[in-house]
Amino acid sequence: SQQGEEDPQALSIQEGENATMNCSYKTSINNLQWYRQNSGRGLVHLILIRSNEREKHSGRLRVTLDTSKKSSSLLITASRAADTASYFCATDAKGGDMRFGAGTRLTVKP
């Protein structure tokens, strides 16, 4: 069964706007990761946040983790048309293996 659940399922914004995607999970984790998938391609790792971290940045990406709420968010600032893709969270559960959510499909309109 899937561990992470992303919302929204789909998000459409204009270029230059910020995009925020959320992920909720059920069990205790070692870390949480965000991946990106362009249509019909493999997944590319974006960022990993450990369970003892609350926020992490990488370029235009900002990830937060709230272990008390079992949730994470991915913020993409100043979005570009090239950011159009599906974004997945994946949780490395303690005592288990990585599980991926169903993803958020982001469309950035030029």
Added chain:
Amino acid sequence: SQTIHQWPATLVQPVGSPLSLECTVEGTSNPNLYWYRQAAGRGLQLLFYSVGIGQISSEVPQNLSASRPQDRQFILSSKKLLLSDSGFYLCAWSGTRRVHNEQFFGPGTRLTVL
């Protein structure tokens, strides 16, 4: 640097025919290897993972099987395909250090069963 290869890229097979998808990794030793299936517009479903040669763990009962004949080779097979086997199959690898188990994905195989 490490690379991961999958082939074929696309495959159209009739119902009841056999299947063999291959995944190989270069540039690393003793990787953890994974097979995922992704239905159209959906997330990834973990099918099999392997922590070593000949060691296969199955996540979901189905008519698929996996084998790891060599350290960096992972094969997904079926004796008789079903319509429901259609999907996008992704192979991935990760290092054996569990704390940082970022996964690296291959380009995928698009399987259509008719």
